[in-house]
């Protein structure tokens with residue numbers, strides 16, 4: 428039988444579990460710092476989720492209102508207050524391809540809707556684009572060499588209404 432995946436809302440006290448997933452999921456130059464991720468979790472109206480298998484952290488996703496990110500020129504909806512920016516989502520390598528990323532994405536969308544967001548955006552890193560597409564993501568533009576490992580990002584939007 429497949430092990431059960433337990434999801435929980437992310438709180439600041441869970442930051443070390445987030446960092447375990449972060450370090451195992453991204454190349455070193457792309458990883459975010461503990462401070463950056465703690466900052467995001469601390470913003471009003473931020474949303475974060477963690478997933479555990481056998482008590483071990485295997486995935487997380489986190490984001491906040493688009494307006495907390497200093498990038499007004501990037502998005503014509505910036506400033507309206509209804510866009511949730513999914514800053515990061517990751518599943519540790521050995522748990523990929525089992526639907527955990529999709530389940531996490533779905534839960535984040537549900538929470539975003541509950542909190543009154545109308546739209547979700549994000550920069551998709553590599554496999555992230557395939558994942559976002561499953562939820563109806565529309566590609567808005569490509570940012571070349573957006574990530575410090577030289578990868579491009581697709582900036583996408585998903586309307587939640």
Ligand SMILES: CC(C)(COP(=O)(O)OP(=O)(O)OC[C@H]1O[C@@H](n2cnc3c(N)ncnc32)[C@H](O)[C@@H]1OP(=O)(O)O)[C@@H](O)C(=O)NCCC(=O)NCCS
Nearest residue numbers: 516517518523524525526527528529551552554555557558
């Ligand atoms: C993107 C990611 C979160 C997807 O998580 P996951 O649990 O593997 O996702 P799912 O099993 O729900 O599958 C979703 C999509 O991921 C892709 N995928 C499936 N198995 C995969 C694997 N073993 N490795 C990578 N991607 C895979 C597929 O495109 C799949 O869509 P499909 O089934 O319609 O083809 C995960 O691959 C990951 O953490 N990658 C490294 C970090 C990263 O790139 N994060 C995205 C930042 S925007």
